[in-house]
Amino acid sequence: MKPEIKALTFDVFGTVVDWRSSIIEEGNQLNSEWGWELNWEDFADRWRGMYQPSMEEVRSGKREWVILDTLHRESLLTLLDEYECKGVSEERVEHLNRMWHRLRPWSDSVEGLGRLKKRFILATLSNGNVALLVNMAKFSSLPWDAVLGAEVSRSFKPMPHTYLTTASMLGLAPEECMMVAAHNSDLQVASGLGFRTAFVCRPEEYGPKQRTDLEAEDDYDLIANDFINLAEQLNC
Numbered sequence: 414m415k416p417e418i419k420a421l422t423f424d425v426f427g428t429v430v431d432w433r434s435s436i437i438e439e440g441n442q443l444n445s446e447w448g449w450e451l452n453w454e455d456f457a458d459r460w461r462g463m464y465q466p467s468m469e470e471v472r473s474g475k476r477e478w479v480i481l482d483t484l485h486r487e488s489l490l491t492l493l494d495e496y497e498c499k500g501v502s503e504e505r506v507e508h509l510n511r512m513w514h515r516l517r518p519w520s521d522s523v524e525g526l527g528r529l530k531k532r533f534i535l536a537t538l539s540n541g542n543v544a545l546l547v548n549m550a551k552f553s554s555l556p557w558d559a560v561l562g563a564e565v566s567r568s569f570k571p572m573p574h575t576y577l578t579t580a581s582m583l584g585l586a587p588e589e590c591m592m593v594a595a596h597n598s599d600l601q602v603a604s605g606l607g608f609r610t611a612f613v614c615r616p617e618e619y620g621p622k623q624r625t626d627l628e629a630e631d632d633y634d635l636i637a638n639d640f641i642n643l644a645e646q647l648n649c
Contacts, residue, residue, distance in 0.1 A: 423592075436453065441453055546562075595614060
């Protein structure tokens with residue numbers, strides 16, 4: 414008999430917050446304020462496209478541990494150069510990089526998390542660093558009980574240590590945790606480590622041309638179309 418689920422651990426980018434629309438919307442506002450003419454749909458996609466390759470440098474041991482804010486900033490500077498944005502001040506670079514701290518939740522996220530929190534411990538299991546996730550939580554009213562994941566474990570998903578450290582920090586066995594994510598690869602790794610799994614479909618994460626993670630690709634414990642539906646399935 415499987416043990417009772419005591420905690421829900423969440424992927425954040427794409428599962429809880431709509432990173433793409435958030436960056437595009439804020440970027441377009443900055444175009445007006447700063448007199449820029451950046452194509453923010455393209456810029457957002459390019460910036461996110463550098464996410465996994467930058468982390469792989471750390472995962473592979475080619476470079477020492479750094480937090481996601483550092484990797485995002487390095488990618489940002491590369492893109493600003495490619496888009497020929499000249500003479501961008503340090504203040505503006507920092508403001509741009511902290512866009513990732515100001516991501517908006519999906520419309521169901523806050524209500525769904527609030528319902529789930531009444532019964533379960535809610536923790537992040539994200540590649541985001543602690544300050545990023547805390548600031549995001551304040552900005553978007555995300556009711557986490559604990560902010561865990563990459564920085565706490567000093568490893569990026571999908572390295573097993575990231576998942577196992579999160580469970581350990583909660584004082585729980587993996588089997589007492591349910592990983593909630595919109596990405597099949599994330600859930601498949603978690604399942605292999607003993608976590609229970611819940612797939613929540615976010616078909617608009619990558620915009621109208623999304624071709625991946627449009628449906629569950631494995632036999633997960635739960636499959637939901639949003640967090641409210643997940644709360645209903647978990648009797649919250």
